[in-house]
Amino acid sequence: MSKIDTILKRARAGEELSVEDLVALLSITEADELQMLFDCAYFLKEQYVGKIAYFRGIIECSNLCIKDCYYCGIRKSNTSVERFQMDEDEIFTEAVWAYEADYGSCVIQSGERQDEEYILMIERVVTRIKKATDGKLGITLSLGEQTEETYARWRQAGAHRYLLRIETTNPEIYAKIHPADHLLEERKACLARLRRTGYQVGTGVMMGLPGQTMEDLANDILFLKQIDIDMVGMGPYIPHSDTPMGKEIPSYTDEQKKDALQLGLKMIAVTRIVMKDINIAAATALQALEYTGREQGLRCGANVIMPNVTETDFRPKYQLYDNKPCTDENSSLCRGCLSGRIKGIGETVGFGEWGDSPHFHSRNGTEAT
Numbered sequence: 001m002s003k004i005d006t007i008l009k010r011a012r013a014g015e016e017l018s019v020e021d022l023v024a025l026l027s028i029t030e031a032d033e034l035q036m037l038f039d040c041a042y043f044l045k046e047q048y049v050g051k052i053a054y055f056r057g058i059i060e061c062s063n064l065c066i067k068d069c070y071y072c073g074i075r076k077s078n079t080s081v082e083r084f085q086m087d088e089d090e091i092f093t094e095a096v097w098a099y100e101a102d103y104g105s106c107v108i109q110s111g112e113r114q115d116e117e118y119i120l121m122i123e124r125v126v127t128r129i130k131k132a133t134d135g136k137l138g139i140t141l142s143l144g145e146q147t148e149e150t151y152a153r154w155r156q157a158g159a160h161r162y163l164l165r166i167e168t169t170n171p172e173i174y175a176k177i178h179p180a181d182h183l184l185e186e187r188k189a190c191l192a193r194l195r196r197t198g199y200q201v202g203t204g205v206m207m208g209l210p211g212q213t214m215e216d217l218a219n220d221i222l223f224l225k226q227i228d229i230d231m232v233g234m235g236p237y238i239p240h241s242d243t244p245m246g247k248e249i250p251s252y253t254d255e256q257k258k259d260a261l262q263l264g265l266k267m268i269a270v271t272r273i274v275m276k277d278i279n280i281a282a283a284t285a286l287q288a289l290e291y292t293g294r295e296q297g298l299r300c301g302a303n304v305i306m307p308n309v310t311e312t313d314f315r316p317k318y319q320l321y322d323n324k325p326c327t328d329e330n331s332s333l334c335r336g337c338l339s340g341r342i343k344g345i346g347e348t349v350g351f352g353e354w355g356d357s358p359h360f361h362s363r364n365g366t367e368a369t
């Protein structure tokens, strides 16, 4: 039996894997072994969360941002971006669209703002969406670092899940890809605040960052396990030409795209093997590398997809990385397109369901909605 075979067998038997085991899995390049890894992850996905893909309609409601991350296309110093901010009515309309499209839940995401005007607007719109949908539309927020009070206000208004990526858990890499006042420790503190305020908490990293090793990524996965995360959203780093990092390493060659996609898929598979009953998103960035990237993500263990429900006019202004997919399409088109792709791989869409992470409910002894 090969080394990989043995590790996967131990994983299926419920044994804890070491950092060395994870490095071995992430380092696979050989086609047969890759298939074994993906099959194992898919087997565990089927056992623990089923062959159902949940849709979260993502509303990218503003590209104003007070942060200046060196990789991100909407960083505050990027003067080539035309800034926009949806108003309360616009966000509300898109959330109702997601509800009527039977998505079960939506995600409200934007660049980071910490001013009271914004905090209050989000609080009001969340309250309004909950009321108009009779509490039925689940609301996830992805609005960056905030105080515990702000998280609590938004939770009180009705949001029940929150996504905040840690980006990388290696302090040196974190310091290289962010300005000095963006602190890894603050990210960690925010994740703890979110947990305390009662959210289902999602985090994740970018893969393929300059200087990042397989060991770093293995440690990232073990960090997610250690903080007992409910949801994971992670994706390949993709250069954006108007950012400091994108200027250093310009756009990927076809070969680099293939490698980045493979690494993204391996990370999903290994994460599923390590944390069997959590929700894992097939990030949109996978599709920037290959047209079928997102469904490949589902085949490797992911169970969540985030169809864009943002008004088409705004989409090109929310380019976190180059070649972001679906910027010319509209919400109905993405709905049909993604439903077809999911059917194509023999899965069903969890229409009308929140699709909470089973892990959250088993930890809390609560019933899934």
Ligand code: 5AD
Binding pocket: 071, 072, 073, 165, 167, 205, 206, 235, 236, 237, 238, 239, 240, 285, 320, 321, 322
């Ligand atoms: N490539 C890939 N992902 C990116 N993000 C931001 N910029 C990039 C990029 N260039 C991701 C970050 C952030 C999320 C909203 O988008 O991980 O947390």
Ligand code: FES
Binding pocket: 325, 326, 329, 333, 334, 335, 337, 338
């Ligand atoms: Fe948007 Fe396919 S998902 S067009």
